[in-house]
Amino acid sequence: VAVLALAQQRILVTGAGGFIGQHLVTRLKAEGHWVRGVDLRQPTAGKTDADDFQQLDLRHPEACLSACGDKIDWVFQLAADMGGIGYITSSHAAIARNNTLINVHMLEAARQQRVQGFLFSSSACVYAQSKQSSPEVAPLKEEDAYPADPEAGYGWEKLYAEELCKYYREDYGLDTCAVRFHNVYGPLGDFEGGKEKAPAAICRKVALAHDEAEIEIWGDGKQSRSFLYIDECVEGLVRLITGHDPLPVNLGSEESVTISELVDLVASIAGKEVVKRFRTDKPQGVRGRNSDNRRLLSLLGWQPTVSLREGLTHTYQWVHDELQQENRLPGRRSVTVG
Ligand code: NAD
Numbered sequence: 001v002a003v004l005a006l007a008q009q010r011i012l013v014t015g016a017g018g019f020i021g022q023h024l025v026t027r028l029k030a031e032g033h034w035v036r037g038v039d040l041r042q043p044t045a046g047k048t049d050a051d052d053f054q055q056l057d058l059r060h061p062e063a064c065l066s067a068c069g070d071k072i073d074w075v076f077q078l079a080a081d082m083g084g085i086g087y088i089t090s091s092h093a094a095i096a097r098n099n100t101l102i103n104v105h106m107l108e109a110a111r112q113q114r115v116q117g118f119l120f121s122s123s124a125c126v127y128a129q130s131k132q133s134s135p136e137v138a139p140l141k142e143e144d145a146y147p148a149d150p151e152a153g154y155g156w157e158k159l160y161a162e163e164l165c166k167y168y169r170e171d172y173g174l175d176t177c178a179v180r181f182h183n184v185y186g187p188l189g190d191f192e193g194g195k196e197k198a199p200a201a202i203c204r205k206v207a208l209a210h211d212e213a214e215i216e217i218w219g220d221g222k223q224s225r226s227f228l229y230i231d232e233c234v235e236g237l238v239r240l241i242t243g244h245d246p247l248p249v250n251l252g253s254e255e256s257v258t259i260s261e262l263v264d265l266v267a268s269i270a271g272k273e274v275v276k277r278f279r280t281d282k283p284q285g286v287r288g289r290n291s292d293n294r295r296l297l298s299l300l301g302w303q304p305t306v307s308l309r310e311g312l313t314h315t316y317q318w319v320h321d322e323l324q325q326e327n328r329l330p331g332r333r334s335v336t337v338g
Contacts, residue, residue, distance in 0.1 A: 006242060010034045010071055012115075014058060014106065015078030016050060017041045019189040020121070020181075020233060024076060025050045027234045038067045039079065045188055059101035064109035074117045074241060077106050082154060083195030085218065088125070089283045092153030099154070103161040107168050107176075117175040119240065120165050122248060124182040125155035129286055135224040135258060137288030142180070142248050142295055151285075162248055169246060177244035179237065182252025182291045186230030186311060187318035198259060199227055199266075199312065203319040206266045206274060210330050214275040219284025221260030221276060226253040226290045229311030232304035236296065243300045252291025253304050259284075265309060269316050 011028055015021040016037025022045055028035045029049045037043070037050035040057055056063040058079050068075060081098040082088065088095060103120070110118050127140045128149040150159045165176035185199035192204055198218075205215045228251065236251045257265070260276060267274045293303045323329055 006031075008032050008034065009073040010036075011074045011076065012036045012038065012067055012072045013050070013076045013078060014038045014067065014102075015080065015121075016048065016053065017043045017055075018078065019044075019186075020184055020230065021076075021078045022048065022188055023186070023230050023234050024078070024237060027238060031238065036067070036070075036072065044190075058106060059098060061105045061109065064102075064105040065112065068106075068109040068113040068115055072113065072115050074119070075106065075110050075115055076119050076121070076237065077103065078121045079106075080121065083190070084197040084201065085283045085285045087195050088151070088154045089285075095153045096157045099157045099161070103157075103164060107164055107174070111168060111172050111174055115174065117177070117241065118165065118168070119237065119244075120161060120176065120178045122158045122162050122178045122180045123155065124180055124250070124252065124289055124291065125151040126159040126162065126180060127155075127289070132286035132289050135222050135288040137224065137290055139254060139290040139292035140250070141292045142250060145248070166246070176246075177240060178248040179240060179244075180248055180250050180252075181228065181233065182250065182289070183225055183227045184230055184233045185227050186315050189230070189315075191319050191322070198225070198262065199315060200319060202263055202266050203312070203316045204323070206263070206270045206272060207316070207320045207323050208328065208330060209272065209274055212273050212275065214277050215263070217259060217263055217276050217278050218282035219259060220278050220280050221263070222258050223284050223286070224256050224258045224288040224290070225262075226256050227262075227308055227311070228253045228291075228304055229306045229314075232306050236300070236302070236304070239300045239302060245299065247295070249295050249299060250291045250293060251296060251304075252293065253308070254291055254293055255308050256288075256290045257308060262308075265312055266316055269309070269313050270320075
């Protein structure tokens with residue numbers, strides 16, 4: 001069901017081979033738009049709903065010009081070099097270089113090709129680390145990104161790209177919009193290989209574990225987060241085309257859990273007992289992070305409502321089915337899953 005009284009647009013989704021991009025392409029097609037997808041890789045699902053899919057490296061200006069060509073009206077800039085906490089804490093230079101190149105060239109290409117609107121996928125990693133030092137953290141309001149103290153590499157780059165979006169709006173009239181995603185999860189997300197994030201990694205570990213087996217959890221388990229189910233992320237993005245204003249906005253869930261509670265929830269969905277082995281020698285990020293959705297609600301008259309249990313039930317089922325198809329689910333032997 002279309003939520004927008006919006007005429008058909010020509011929309012570019014970058015990162016359309018990735019997790020959020022694939023879901024967004026499907027949703028935009030269902031809304032009746034013409035959609036081009038661009039990514040460095042083919043869609044991980046093996047197929048795309050895009051009218052046109054181009055495999056391009058958006059670190060290069062010519063690739064960005066080509067992606068924004070043919071009278072594109074709107075760009076969803078989701079292409080980024082990113083991953084879970086292990087990846088983003090160990091690859092500062094590569095992430096900052098790759099994402100700076102992509103964002104600088106995409107904004108300039110959008111300007112040169114006279115694109116009307118540009119939505120940039122920012123992150124909760126832009127928030128000042130000093131405001132996230134306790135698991136009982138106050139939900140983060142948009143103004144808490146300043147004075148700037150974002151996460152190294154990835155967070156600094158996102159914050160700088162938000163500023164670039166502002167300058168392109170002010171100097172060239174490009175209608176930019178920076179959206180700060182908070183921990184999006186769901187089917188099609190990477191669940192192994194080093195770029196996966198906590199919900200998908202935990203679903204994999206629980207699915208692969210024998211009942212009562214030990215599973216490894218990064219950190220002491222007391223760090224808290226909120227997690228946004230993919231359908232709600234896409235819903236918010238589509239609504240923001242017509243609902244945004246010049247200031248950055250959170251797109252997250254306000255349901256906070258500790259990582260230990262997240263494991264218990266996945267185990268209960270799976271119907272398994274697991275023993276948690278906490279690895280405090282592994283990176284665990286800030287102590288607490290949650291989204292304050294008041295700005296989102298005032299812009300859209302809408303905010304996410306799907307419960308974590310419901311979203312995780314779909315996600316666990318998907319990860320379980322993927323592993324089952326590859327014959328990787330456990331037999332009867334007792335193992336530790338790391
Ligand atoms: P993803 O890794 O699944 O998708 C990103 C896609 O960008 C990948 O398919 C990758 O191949 C592509 N890409 C990387 N470098 C490229 C290049 N040089 N040229 C073309 N394509 C390139 O990640 P996602 O979860 O779908 O994230 C989408 C966007 O949302 C990213 O900008 C990310 O930083 C942001 N974000 C996501 C989350 C989350 O929890 N998933 C949280 C905060 C912000």
